[in-house]
Amino acid sequence: MASFTDLETWKQSRKIRKLISNIVKNFPPEEKYRLTDQIVRSSRSIGNNLAEGHGRFHYQDNIRFCIMAKGSLTETLDHLMIALDEEIITEEILQTFQTEYESCLRLINGYIQYLKTKKTEG
Numbered sequence: 001m002a003s004f005t006d007l008e009t010w011k012q013s014r015k016i017r018k019l020i021s022n023i024v025k026n027f028p029p030e031e032k033y034r035l036t037d038q039i040v041r042s043s044r045s046i047g048n049n050l051a052e053g054h055g056r057f058h059y060q061d062n063i064r065f066c067i068m069a070k071g072s073l074t075e076t077l078d079h080l081m082i083a084l085d086e087e088i089i090t091e092e093i094l095q096t097f098q099t100e101y102e103s104c105l106r107l108i109n110g111y112i113q114y115l116k117t118k119k120t121e122g
Helices: 008-024 029-054 059-085 090-120
Strands: none
Touching: 008 029, 008 059, 008 090, 029 059, 059 090
C-alpha cells in the first residue's frame, strides 16, 4: 500500500470523524471544553493512529498503533453514551454511530490480523 489513505480502515475512521464533527455541532455551549473537546479528540485519534502506524517500519509497531486506534474508537463510543445519558443526543444518533463503530472495529481487527500474518511471513 502506497499511502495510509488507501486503507479501508482509515477511510472508515475518516467517515466517523466527519460524523462526530456533525454531531457535536448541536452540543450545548457549556460542553465545548468538556465533552465536545474530548469526543472530537478521540474521534480524530482513530485515523491519526492508523496513519502513524502505517508509516512505521515494523509490522509490530503498526499493530500497536492499530490497537491504540481501537482504544480511541471505543473511547469515542463511550463519549457518545455519555452524551445520550446527558440527553444531548438521541438514541437514534447513538445507533447511527454504533453502526459505523462496528464497521470500523471489524476493519481494524481485520487489518491487525493481516499485519500479524505479514509479520510471520516476513
